[in-house]
Amino acid sequence: MKLAPSPVCKFGEERGSIIHFLFHCPLHATAREEMINRIELGYVKTNTPGFCRQIDVKTVLGANGHLCSDMRNITAMATHQSLVSTKHKI
Ligand SMILES: [Zn+2]
Numbered sequence: 001m002k003l004a005p006s007p008v009c010k011f012g013e014e015r016g017s018i019i020h021f022l023f024h025c026p027l028h029a030t031a032r033e034e035m036i037n038r039i040e041l042g043y044v045k046t047n048t049p050g051f052c053r054q055i056d057v058k059t060v061l062g063a064n065g066h067l068c069s070d071m072r073n074i075t076a077m078a079t080h081q082s083l084v085s086t087k088h089k090i
Contacts, residue, residue: 022060035060035078038081042074046068052066060075061079062076
């Protein structure tokens with residue numbers, strides 16, 4: 001007999017890790033896609049040079065010092081919206 005998949009993350013030790021949640025958790029793939037789309041749109045809007053267009057943990061937390069303040073605000077907001085949409089709180 002098989003049990004139904006659990007509605008919560010089942011990735012053991014990584015569960016609850018912000019990096020796992022933001023970048024790897026299969027349960028939040030849709031929210032992640034939306035977050036990345038918002039950030040990429042922000043890069044286009046702010047004319048950020050290609051070599052600065054990273055989407056790493058610093059960037060999504062609005063702490064990438066290589067980005068202009070507009071872009072840091074956009075990334076922080078994109079991440080916030082993504083977290084809200086999954087009802088996760090940091
Ligand atoms: Zn997970």
